[in-house]
Amino acid sequence: MRKGRWGRPRRRWRGSGIVRGLGVAACSWLAACATDPDYDVILRGGTVVDGSGLLPYPADVGIRGRHVANVGDLSGASALEDVDVTGMFVAPGFINLHSHDRLDAAPTAENLLTQGVTTIILNADGGGPLDLDAQLAEAEAAGLAVNVGPNIGFNVAWTEVNGREDVRPSPAQIEEMSALLHAGLEAGAWGVSAGLDYKPAYYAATEDVVEVLAGAARWRTLFTNHDRLTPESGFSSRLGMAETIDIGRSTGLMPVITHMKIQGREQGTSEAVLGMMSDATEGGAYTAADAYPYLAGQTSLAALIIPGWAQAGGLDAMLDRFADPAQRERIVREANEALEARFGGPSGVFLPETQEELTDLMREMGATSGGDAVVRILQRDVPSAILRFGSEEDLAAILAHPTTSIACDCDPAEGRVGHPRGYGTFPRALGRYVRELGVLTWEEAIRKMTGLPAATIGMVDRGLVAPGMIADVTVFDPETVIDHATYSDPTARSEGIAHVLIAGAWALRDGVVTGAREGSALRRTVHMPARPQTTRTSRGISFSGTFTADGREYSLEISLEQAAQAPAAQGSLELRSPDDPPVEAVRFGAIQTAAAWSTVSGVVTIDGSERAFVLVLDGADPTRPGDGTTVVLEIEGRAPIVGRSEGG
Template sequence: MVTGPAGDDSKVQGKERLKALIVLLGCAAFAACDAAPRVDVVFRGGTIIDGTGRTAYVGDVAVDAGTIAAVGDLGSLRGLQEVDARGLVVAPGFINLHSHARYEGLSTASNMLSQGVTTEVINADGGGPLNLDQQLRDLEAGGLAINVATNVALGTIWAEVNGTEDVRPTPQQLERMNALVLEGLGQGAWGVSAGLDYKPSYYSTTDEVITVLSGTAAWRTVFTNHDRVTPESGFSSIVGMRETIEIGEATGLNPIITHMKVQGHEQGTIEEVTAMMDAAVERGVYVAADAYPYLAGQTSLAALIIPGWAQEGGLEAARARFASPDLRTRIVAEADAALSARFGGPEGVYLPDRGVELTTMIRELGATSGGDAVVKILETESPTSILRFGLESDLEGILRYPSTSVSCDCDAVALGVVSHPRGYGTFPRVLGRYARDRGVLTLEAAVQKMSGLPATTLGMLDRGFIAVGMSADLVVFDPETVIDHATFEDPSVPSTGIRHVMVNGSFAWRDGELTGMRAGRTLRRPAAHPARPLKVDEPRSVSFEGFVTLAGDASRTQLELSFEVQQDVHSAEAIGSLVATDEEGRELFSSVKFGLLQVQGDWASVSLRVSDEEGAERGGYLVVDGADPMNQEGGATVVIALEESDQIVGNSDGLLVVG
């Protein structure tokens, strides 16, 4: 139950702040009131699962000005809106690492909000525009129901520079592609995405991809790839995953095996796959994955069935080859081989637009085989397809793997129709089926794989966790009832059990209904946000003291920063002290409370709440990066990001000690 008026949250908060002012004036005049509300929203008595993997606990979560202001037993602290969360789970908003969302869906994103998703990472599988800066500006202009982060789209870059033919790029073309990748990272992308199983980047060699990605290691980010599965490898998904790891290792990017699966004739080999990943980790390569909880994927009918050489030049060129009897015979034979090796034959292909399996189309079209039926269909249309690929035991092993995040490989849509149940069911299905009902994951692990893990995998600092100073992206769900209802036959049925979703401190989903709020933001990745493993299961500490020379046209050129923070493995909050002063020794801000401390090598970040020189409190985070390869001045990069304030960025020769 939420107390407080429904509707447009911006209006709600404005009205409630006016009421609070009246209350304050009345209290001042008559000294006859209880303590006035101090924060925007308090979620009361919920079961908090904070995204770190820590055991759930009962407590309150306070939200103010878009960030988390306090966590725990908050006693008399009151909110302008009070949410009764007793019996419900309060968790960080979910982060979808693999999204095909487009402009029209992101303004509403009803299917994603109904699953608890608050951030989409778009341009998956190497697809998306070249100009990411323009893409982000266009998204901002249209209004966003949820947050959006982008990838550099390697497939688009390959097609733009090298075309759609199977030809080797020149050294100049490789250099141009490399420049476009680096330009995209400079525009705020959170990594490089590729779909090496899709044409035309399918035609690239491994060495060419490594060359195109040269120089990206300095960004300390990720290479997310739809693995290339080829006839030459015997349609081996393991070989494709090994290539993804090889590219990441050679370029210094963390490889992400996206929508990870063990396909076709390699079913049942998940232990071999995870052993391969573990071996890479032992070599110092952080290998991550994402996966959805279904045993079938979705793509165009031609993409993974028609041989690559036959798709060269696009669909019309492929149709011209279909018209040649000799080429058609070869294409059908190779399509049949792909169907058998990857999807168990034509019975593994479902055509959602028709509502039938490919086996039915073989009969209706008078085709000689599944491959022949696919060619006949593609002669006049290009439908989508559902492709079955795996075993439940493999899927469970993938979900259990420590660095696997949950993702949906779907679009954010308005009140529309999707073709795969993952578009409405992914996250509640993991919570309900795989955590609650089957015990494949604990509920804490499931939430972690939807929040804290994808956040650190990408390098996000202010999302993915419930901790003081974090952005207030939150989901409240009923652990007893949360479940998916979408099926392959009826894929657009919403899930149930997601009660409330908050995006940047505003309710986007409230009491199971869309509010229409567009509080989402575009998220641009700074260089001092390294992609990293999630490591919050050990005690950690950091201290720093020194002068910070500020970059840009700041009103101040220097400040002095001193802090000492530590966090126990079992503690929900870090403890310590922080103070920043100007050149004349006047205090600019000091710590009120700390949230989550994260450390890695000579890098540290802590979320926090500070009190500024005027006594106002604000949430945000601090970064001291003693290993920033983009810092050309030497010393440490210092970033101070506070809500409702310009980000402070500077350089310091101060002493950073990470323990």
């Protein structure tokens, strides 16, 4: 299947089941319509929260094919399906920045769709495969209920080349790891992920990481990291996050502190930690984060409790050390130190598979301490653990920070998961932290689930409800949206998410998963920079010149302006070529900008037919140095136009 420039399949519109195919509502199947309907779907009477951070506003949303075609008063327009969403909020589909490589349930993804999630970014914490082409091909072959896009994992490259022992890499190994990461970026990775708290990547010195990432800055992408907490630092979250920022600053990549939290003894220091992020941004190293609205995380029981030296070489080597009395005594002592410093002691650990507290298991086993109990458990099993770490005040501050996206640290799932975040993150953020606690406004919460994560990873055609954008849309009831999943019942479904459309097709209808598999494998290109979100400032695009693409000359005239509080740009866009009919824009979405770079979406007319478009003007194209501008224009139903205007 042919793919467009933005990594999505180019295909003709297909109906989403019998209802859509019959064209209910505006055009009854019992009588032919006098004229073709204006849209495939109109979401009518709702309140648009568009992902930009602007105030919600009443508007209808018209969807044609795979794209949003119009946003506004569509009272005179017709559609195959006219859906009354009065009292509902209409938002972009939610984008989750932190998923792993578990895709068995991606063909259904019920836990994600019932949260309003339409796109997930894979291979978090440095994991996943090195062959991203194979990963995405396998996912597409199985069918995707949501969109997926990959990161490339530092940890997996480190393990592949340097092994599981605590040894320094040679210069040749550094180059080999660097080549693996660059190959992943070339294959369309949205960024480099790492989990420096996880062994064996834990053994990499900061300078090793910087050397491996050398040259990655040309991709204008990000470095997202599960921060490393070491005994030498007193298990300091702050110092771990500072390392992530330093690596980003040193490599020219955007540092992203993933599933951000302030742990253990440092609870109550959110003001200082978030100030560190803001200071880095003001100093030129824009720093972002993602977080979930819970006060406990989940990982393997050993990962963050058993000392790093005892995990060197893998599971068998660790078990051998447990069997040695002298080493076991040291392991137990250091595990106790980690438990106290990070999770407040044994009472901070819960085993979800067996629904048991570590404190109860200590008594049953006759263990002398929490560390002793952990070692005993690991000698017979390798369970996961719920690890309690934070304070409500710190969490609220983290969620409210302007560069923090909301993410679930979850994967597509069917049936049981260990942590309630897998079924409840996004409705919990909306119901608890917006409606009940007032930590966030509706528009800010939606921005943190849509426009902000899209900008953070570099997306250009998702994250906003605007003409020309892909019609990934979530409709929810602000009065009822809430999570119900708990640590004892982590798969309880949330309520309040009414509808989800992916590329214009119904993925969730009236709260019921439809079974549609309209998700796509999304790849990033070099013309899609990770960037701050700039949708709440006055901005414009101006271009007048010619460029050549595939041996053909084009003339492009653009003059656009967008006020700080306006949902869409105003102005003109004309594209002309001697061999093609003229292309003129009839409406625009939002302008997005970065250094010497801009993009806008919208709708153009070609021979009287309306088609969605996305335009990128890249004056900082790392593949084409010089004073020119790279023009990337994708128009619905046409091959992408990619050309260069030298000196323009």
